[in-house]
Amino acid sequence: MKQKSKAELWIAFAAIALIYVAVTVLEQTVDSNHIIFTVLKKGAIYSLVAVSMNLLNGFTGLFSLGQAGFMLIGAYTYSIFTMPTEVKLTESVYKYYEAAIKFDTGIFVGLICAGLAAALFAALIGLPVLRLKSDYLAIATIGFAEIIRAIFQWDVLGPVTNGANVMRNYLDLTDVKIPFTDIAFPPTLYVFLASGVCIGLIVLLINSSYGRAFKAIRDDEVAAEAMGINLFKHKEMSFIISSFFAGVSGALLAMYQYTVQAAQFKSAMTYEILLIVVIGGIGSVSGSLIASFLYIAASEWWLRGLDMGKFLGIEAPNLFRSGFRRFVFSIIIMMIVLFFSKGLMGDKEISFAGLVRRFNKRAKTAKGGGIDG
Amino acid sequence: MLDFLHANLSYFLSGISVGGQYALIAIGYTMVYGILRLINFAHGDVFMVAGLMMVYLSTALPVTIAIPLVLIMTVVLGFVIERAAYKPLRTAPRMSVMISAIGISYLLQNAALYFTGGLAKVYPAIPWLSQSVTIWGSTTKMVTIVTPILTIVLVVLLTLLIKYTKVGMAMRAVSKDFETSRLMGIRINSVISVTFVIGSFLAAVGSILYFTNYASVTPISGGMPGLKCFVAAVFGGIGSIPGAVIGAFIIGIAENIIKGGTSIFGFGGSGWTTFSDAFTFALLIIILVVKPTGLFGEKATDKA
Numbered sequence: 001m002k003q004k005s006k007a008e009l010w011i012a013f014a015a016i017a018l019i020y021v022a023v024t025v026l027e028q029t030v031d032s033n034h035i036i037f038t039v040l041k042k043g044a045i046y047s048l049v050a051v052s053m054n055l056l057n058g059f060t061g062l063f064s065l066g067q068a069g070f071m072l073i074g075a076y077t078y079s080i081f082t083m084p085t086e087v088k089l090t091e092s093v094y095k096y097y098e099a100a101i102k103f104d105t106g107i108f109v110g111l112i113c114a115g116l117a118a119a120l121f122a123a124l125i126g127l128p129v130l131r132l133k134s135d136y137l138a139i140a141t142i143g144f145a146e147i148i149r150a151i152f153q154w155d156v157l158g159p160v161t162n163g164a165n166v167m168r169n170y171l172d173l174t175d176v177k178i179p180f181t182d183i184a185f186p187p188t189l190y191v192f193l194a195s196g197v198c199i200g201l202i203v204l205l206i207n208s209s210y211g212r213a214f215k216a217i218r219d220d221e222v223a224a225e226a227m228g229i230n231l232f233k234h235k236e237m238s239f240i241i242s243s244f245f246a247g248v249s250g251a252l253l254a255m256y257q258y259t260v261q262a263a264q265f266k267s268a269m270t271y272e273i274l275l276i277v278v279i280g281g282i283g284s285v286s287g288s289l290i291a292s293f294l295y296i297a298a299s300e301w302w303l304r305g306l307d308m309g310k311f312l313g314i315e316a317p318n319l320f321r322s323g324f325r326r327f328v329f330s331i332i333i334m335m336i337v338l339f340f341s342k343g344l345m346g347d348k349e350i351s352f353a354g355l356v357r358r359f360n361k362r363a364k365t366a367k368g369g370g371i372d373g
Numbered sequence: 374m375l376d377f378l379h380a381n382l383s384y385f386l387s388g389i390s391v392g393g394q395y396a397l398i399a400i401g402y403t404m405v406y407g408i409l410r411l412i413n414f415a416h417g418d419v420f421m422v423a424g425l426m427m428v429y430l431s432t433a434l435p436v437t438i439a440i441p442l443v444l445i446m447t448v449v450l451g452f453v454i455e456r457a458a459y460k461p462l463r464t465a466p467r468m469s470v471m472i473s474a475i476g477i478s479y480l481l482q483n484a485a486l487y488f489t490g491g492l493a494k495v496y497p498a499i500p501w502l503s504q505s506v507t508i509w510g511s512t513t514k515m516v517t518i519v520t521p522i523l524t525i526v527l528v529v530l531l532t533l534l535i536k537y538t539k540v541g542m543a544m545r546a547v548s549k550d551f552e553t554s555r556l557m558g559i560r561i562n563s564v565i566s567v568t569f570v571i572g573s574f575l576a577a578v579g580s581i582l583y584f585t586n587y588a589s590v591t592p593i594s595g596g597m598p599g600l601k602c603f604v605a606a607v608f609g610g611i612g613s614i615p616g617a618v619i620g621a622f623i624i625g626i627a628e629n630i631i632k633g634g635t636s637i638f639g640f641g642g643s644g645w646t647t648f649s650d651a652f653t654f655a656l657l658i659i660i661l662v663v664k665p666t667g668l669f670g671e672k673a674t675d676k677a
Contacts, residue, residue, distance in 0.1 A: 063468055128662045134467060135412045139603060140661055143654030146600075150651035267596070268482070271475050278472055323487035330480040337476045338461055341469050 027186045035301050041191045043293040045252045048195035050276045050288040051202050052245035058283035060238040061218030063138045065270045067246050069145030072265035074114035074247030075254035082110040083170040093169055100159035107171050111251050118247025119240045126239045142267050152262040168259040198245050214238050275333050280343050287345030383511040384633035392625025393520035397579030398602040399617040401572030407548040407612035408568050414474040417599015418481035423447040423580040424590040431497035444577045451573025485592035493591045496584040516585045528618055540567055604657040610667030
């Protein structure tokens with residue numbers, strides 16, 4: 001049995017390595033303006049935030065809807081920290097305020113600080129909020145996300161957050177360099193590495209004894225408490241860790257977008273992430289990954305035509321006009337919610353052994369059918 | 374005190390009027406939550422769709438026909454949403470129903486985005502409601518005065534309906550105990566439908582009053598009022614209709630005073646405007662932590 005699981009692990013590593021090699025090769029061969037890179041980068045960023053939301057909603061059973069708020073904190077912390085001091089001192093970004101923070105850090109420090117800032121807020125918010133249950137928790141976390149958005153747009157804090165104005169000219173994906181050299185790091189690979197490492201950490205956490213405690217809380221709070229699990233401590237821990245990674249993904253989103261503005265992080269964004277988690281299956285990391293890439297690919301690439309007047313070769317500018325894509329999309333999502341409430345993966349993970357088993361089963365039934373016929 | 378009242382009268386007036394409009398929406402939340410234990414995230418968007426229907430209908434029809442049509446169509450919309458999105462999930466976990474509600478909200482917003490092209494639509498002026506009047510030195514629209522009166526009349530009617538009719542009795546029974554009332558032979562599904570019908574009707578009335586005041590409808594103009602009205606319902610004690618009404622008035626008035634924000638706090642002038650939304654949620658969190666049952670709520674079991 002142990003031998004087998006070791007083999008599984010190697011296969012998983014090989015598959016992951018293969019993905020990275022594929023991304024690297026793709027990036028060296030295909031024109032960098034191709035839409036596939038948008039999909040890959042944004043998909044990787046959304047994967048990270050979807051997995052972090054899944055850690056809370058799927059593995060700990062806390063229905064939290066504050067993800068956009070934590071992404072906002074991450075994005076802003078990152079942009080404030082990595083904006084070069086020269087830029088801060090001129091009027092190009094801080095036009096109406098005098099920048100209060102007069103130092104700048106590198107990308108890596110910026111990413112870590114983004115996560116830490118989000119985690120710190122989460123720790124504070126968690127104290128009152130995590131005592132609430134299900135829908136009250138949901139509405140309170142939405143509320144906090146809105147409060148965070150209001151705070152970041154407040155003009156009194158303008159010297160730090162630039163008020164409601166756009167943040168730009170910070171270090172973005174094109175500024176990433178290979179360490180100790182001046183050669184640009186392939187941007188898509190960088191996003192994949194950053195979110196890959198984070199998702200890996202989350203998976204390790206889920207499989208640790210803490211992760212088992214989270215799942216116990218999800219399945220039955222009373223029983224978990226009777227087993228000696230400190231409910232509040234574990235909920236707070238899950239909340240803080242999830243927010244940390246949401247903050248990092250917010251920072252990555254800021255890097256990808258070149259500009260960032262608080263108004264972007266509305267509760268609609270959280271809903272979008274929640275729907276990705278639901279499509280992938282609540283409680284399945286691999287489901288969230290697949291769903292993120294599918295969602296982004298469909299909305300940015302495959303269904304583009306629905307907005308542009310031409311789809312699948314049919315031209316109907318009156319029907320396929322701006323906004324139709326999202327309309328069709330939300331209908332598909334409703335179908336999934338109503339009829340496939342388990343999502344793509346349910347609460348299972350993708351595994352090589354599982355695929356083999358399914359394949360064998362199918363082969364067997366096919367054979368059986370042959371004999372009967 | 375009187376000076377303060379006089380100086381800020383216009384904010385008080387608009388606060389009372391917005392409060393009344395919020396109250397009409399909040400009743401929809403509190404009734405649905407009382408019976409299904411579901412935060413109907415789509416309720417705010419139903420309110421927005423009612424606004425858009427009025428915009429489109431009034432271009433073709435006179436107002437006297439358009440208003441009843443809007444009321445009927447909103448009621449139908451609420452009914453259909455319940456039957457299509459919530460009824461199939463009756464036995465599913467509560468989280469799935471809530472996700473379905475979020476999905477419907479997303480759907481309505483995107484549909485509105487598609488049909489309006491993302492532009493703000495100008496709300497038609499309703500002849501009598503849009504007139505200006507002057508009270509104690511501050512000018513306002515007729516709707517400001519009509520709203521609180523209409524709200525109170527509707528609330529009284531609703532309370533009578535719940536207290537003295539058979540449907541009302543069934544509603545009270547279902548909200549007390551879902552399973553037992555089913556065993557007693559109450560047709561749960563029709564009771565729930567009636568709840569949604571009443572909620573949507575009040576939301577439609579609220580939308581006519583609200584948008585007459587604000588003059589334009591956008592696909593996202595339902596989201597924020599929706600959340601605020603839910604907060605109002607929680608503040609007043611979820612499941613309690615008078616609670617929702619009082620909560621809505623408090624939130625409406627407080628929000629408008631913050632928006633006006635002359636020198637009440639001695640700090641920052643217009644700087645507080647960004648916080649008029651945040652205030653509502655701060656209030657929510659405080660009430661949930663301090664008194665989770667709200668002002669008038671009965672001792673519920675599953676909140677905190």
